[in-house]
Amino acid sequence: MEAASKPRPGANGRGRRATRVSGDDRERAILETAGRLLEEKPLSEISVDDLAKGAGISRPTFYFYFPSKDAVVMTIVERLVEAATGSRDEVLATLAEAGPRAGLEKALENLYAAFRSRPGVVRAGADLRATNHREAQELWTQVMEGWVDDVTAMIEFERDRGAAPAGQPARELAIALVQMNERVQYATLLGETPSLEGDRVLDVLIDVWLRAIYGSAE
Amino acid sequence: MEAASKPRPGANGRGRRATRVSGDDRERAILETAGRLLEEKPLSEISVDDLAKGAGISRPTFYFYFPSKDAVVMTIVERLVEAATGSRDEVLATLAEAGPRAGLEKALENLYAAFRSRPGVVRAGADLRATNHREAQELWTQVMEGWVDDVTAMIEFERDRGAAPAGQPARELAIALVQMNERVQYATLLGETPSLEGDRVLDVLIDVWLRAIYGSAE
DNA sequence: GGACTGTATCAACACTGTGTCGAGAAGTTC
DNA sequence: GAACTTCTCGACACAGTGTTGATACAGTCC
Numbered sequence: 001m002e003a004a005s006k007p008r009p010g011a012n013g014r015g016r017r018a019t020r021v022s023g024d025d026r027e028r029a030i031l032e033t034a035g036r037l038l039e040e041k042p043l044s045e046i047s048v049d050d051l052a053k054g055a056g057i058s059r060p061t062f063y064f065y066f067p068s069k070d071a072v073v074m075t076i077v078e079r080l081v082e083a084a085t086g087s088r089d090e091v092l093a094t095l096a097e098a099g100p101r102a103g104l105e106k107a108l109e110n111l112y113a114a115f116r117s118r119p120g121v122v123r124a125g126a127d128l129r130a131t132n133h134r135e136a137q138e139l140w141t142q143v144m145e146g147w148v149d150d151v152t153a154m155i156e157f158e159r160d161r162g163a164a165p166a167g168q169p170a171r172e173l174a175i176a177l178v179q180m181n182e183r184v185q186y187a188t189l190l191g192e193t194p195s196l197e198g199d200r201v202l203d204v205l206i207d208v209w210l211r212a213i214y215g216s217a218e
Numbered sequence: 219m220e221a222a223s224k225p226r227p228g229a230n231g232r233g234r235r236a237t238r239v240s241g242d243d244r245e246r247a248i249l250e251t252a253g254r255l256l257e258e259k260p261l262s263e264i265s266v267d268d269l270a271k272g273a274g275i276s277r278p279t280f281y282f283y284f285p286s287k288d289a290v291v292m293t294i295v296e297r298l299v300e301a302a303t304g305s306r307d308e309v310l311a312t313l314a315e316a317g318p319r320a321g322l323e324k325a326l327e328n329l330y331a332a333f334r335s336r337p338g339v340v341r342a343g344a345d346l347r348a349t350n351h352r353e354a355q356e357l358w359t360q361v362m363e364g365w366v367d368d369v370t371a372m373i374e375f376e377r378d379r380g381a382a383p384a385g386q387p388a389r390e391l392a393i394a395l396v397q398m399n400e401r402v403q404y405a406t407l408l409g410e411t412p413s414l415e416g417d418r419v420l421d422v423l424i425d426v427w428l429r430a431i432y433g434s435a436e
Numbered sequence: 437g438g439a440c441t442g443t444a445t446c447a448a449c450a451c452t453g454t455g456t457c458g459a460g461a462a463g464t465t466c
Numbered sequence: 467g468a469a470c471t472t473c474t475c476g477a478c479a480c481a482g483t484g485t486t487g488a489t490a491c492a493g494t495c496c
Contacts, residue, residue, distance in 0.1 A: 026473090044349050047453060058475050063455070123348075130341075130348045131262050141411045148412050167429075172422045175412050179405060180398035180426075187397060193359045194366050194393050204390045208398075211385075212426045215433025244444090265482065276446050281484065 027065050029055035034072045038120035043073060043127045070128060074135055077125040081143055084114035088150070095154065100163075100214070104206050112185055112201065119189050126186065144182070148174045155213055165216045177209055245283050247273035252290045256338035261291060261345045288346060292353055295343040299361055302332035306368070313372065318381075318432070322424050330403055330419065337407050344404065362400070366392045373431055383434045395427055 033054030037046050048069050052062040066072045087110050095103025115122050128136035151174035158164035167173065184205060187195035196204055251272030255264050266287050270280040284290045305328050313321025333340050346354035369392035376382035385391065402423060405413035414422055 042350055048455085049453080057473095059454090060456080060476080061474050064473065068455085127348050130345050132260055137410075145412055168422050168425050172414055172418055173426070175414055176398060176402050176422050176426055179401040179413075180394060183397040183401035184394050194363055195397075196390055196393055200390055204386050204394050207386050208391070208394055208426070208430045211429045211433045215429045266484085267482080275444095277483090278447080278485080279445050282444065286484085 026055055026057060026061075030062065030065055030072060031076060035076055035118075035121065038073070038076070038124050039118070040120070043069075043124040070133060070136075073121075073124050073128060074133075074139075076121055077128070077136070078139065080114070080118055080121050080125075081139065084111055085143060085146065087114075088146075092150065100158070101206065101210065104209055105202060108181065108185075108202050108205055111181075112189075115185070115189060116198075122186065122189055144178060147178045151178055158213065164214050167216070173212060177212060180208065181205055244273055244275060244279075248280065248283055248290060249294060253294055253336070253339065256291070256294075256342050257336070258338070261287075261342040288351060288354075291339075291342050291346060292351075292357075294339055295346070295354070296357065298332070298336055298339050298343075299357065302329055303361060303364065305332075306364070310368065318376070319424065319428065322427055323420060326399065326403075326420050326423055329399075330407075333403070333407060334416075340404065340407055362396060365396045369396055376431065382432050385434070391430060395430060398426065399423055 030051055033051050034046070037050060037054065046069065048062055049059050051069065051072060052059045055062070066075075091103065091107040091110060094106045097103075098106075125136065125140070129140050148171065152171045155164065155170040155173060159166060159170065184196060185201060186192075188198055188201050248269055251269050252264070255268060255272065264287065266280055267277050269287065269290060270277045273280070284293075309321065309325040309328060312324045315321075316324075343354060343358070347358050366389065370389045373382065373388040373391060377384060377388065402414060403419060404410075406416055406419050
């Protein structure tokens with residue numbers, strides 16, 4: 001965060017090739033190296049030296065660009081989360097237009113697609129959040145809160161217009177459903193055992209959502 | 219595991235107080251220290267030295283009893299999991315006798331109760347599983363598989379006798395529901411945001427389970 | 437009661453990884 | 467070409483892990 005904003009060479013419009021690579025390039029190289037390594041091995045097995053070497057610099061020089069290994073990972077995770085969250089408005093529109101099943105399908109598919117391409121980054125994010133790291137926890141809290149708010153609103157809307165029956169408080173139901181999605185998709189993404197097959201996740205989750213929201217118990 | 223079984227002084231029935239504390243006592247002291255510290259701070263902030271000091275021994279002596287910090291934690295986690303899983307038969311009986319709602323209530327309450335008393339240990343277990351650690355992953359896989367099997371059988375039984383409608387394959391539904399429980403209860407236990415209040419977890423989860431199993435979509 | 441054996445203990449070491457400091461090189465600005 | 471900013475890294479200090487080898491102590495066996 002503030003890590004990434006320290007070196008700001010601004011518009012360095014050099015026409016001749018520089019003997020020395022620019023700071024921006026170095027920063028990018030570090031991020032790319034981290035991204036690549038994360039798909040190969042867990043965060044705990046990647047050292048600052050690995051990142052520095054991968055970016056063609058020495059370890060102390062690494063610290064010129066980022067305050068720590070975690071800061072690099074946070075930058076990557078933040079960008080991925082941003083990309084994944086970006087399409088929210090679009091989804092809400094679909095939900096309103098095309099009805100619950102199609103809307104949910106689109107929402108979950110969007111999310112899953114965003115994370116599917118970078119399982120290593122997802123795992124690293126989870127590691128960070130588990131191990132302490134306030135920033136990571138806050139980031140994920142915000143993301144989860146956002147989704148919970150959306151789902152809560154959706155459930156209340158459906159209940160108000162009589163499409164869904166009453167039941168547990170909307171927000172509580174929303175929390176359970178959103179957390180289910182997180183866990184189930186994470187397990188599938190990382191190939192845990194047991195976990196759902198990649199091509200079954202959406203069907204199963206959507207079914208539970210619809211039954212939980214629109215079905216009535218017993 | 220093999221760590222805990224190395225020092226086996228057997229029956230050391232001394233009548234006079236020993237100038238030196240016995241190996242068993244040391245081992246217990248290490249486990250107790252770890253258990254205590256885990257409720258104070260995350261695993262990552264506990265060093266082998268902390269455990270050794272807590273047990274009144276030097277760091278090298280620690281390695282006489284356990285091969286690593288993780289081995290200590292694994293021992294503690296295993297015992298907790300064992301205690302939590304122990305009551306399964308009893309639960310299955312309740313389920314058969316008292317019907318789905320009461321059976322589920324009992325099952326989830328049992329689980330939650332077992333883990334509720336040691337949030338630090340639960341967190342440490344999750345940390346271990348996240349960070350690598352094959353043993354921890356295998357342990358949790360076994361536990362999850364056990365629950366998934368039980369729930370799968372239960373769903374199939376209910377469908378066969380006509381109490382529950384057809385739907386997604388029983389095992390896949392079971393996976394989603396079991397993983398939802400894991401996530402939701404973990405979040406509550408550790409006081410994440412967002413998460414359900416401790417006294418609301420069971421109500422909400424049971425509702426989703428019943429609707430997912432007995433309700434029909436749309 | 438002395439040699440023998442297994443259990444237990446720890447100072448000292450080797451190693452891996454983190455993060456900092458200070459000296460200086462390389463490019464930019466005036 | 468002096469001053470300034472950006473960038474680089476060798477050398478250091480530190481924290482933690484895990485190992486080695488010497489040693490102590492407690493119970494035998496004879």
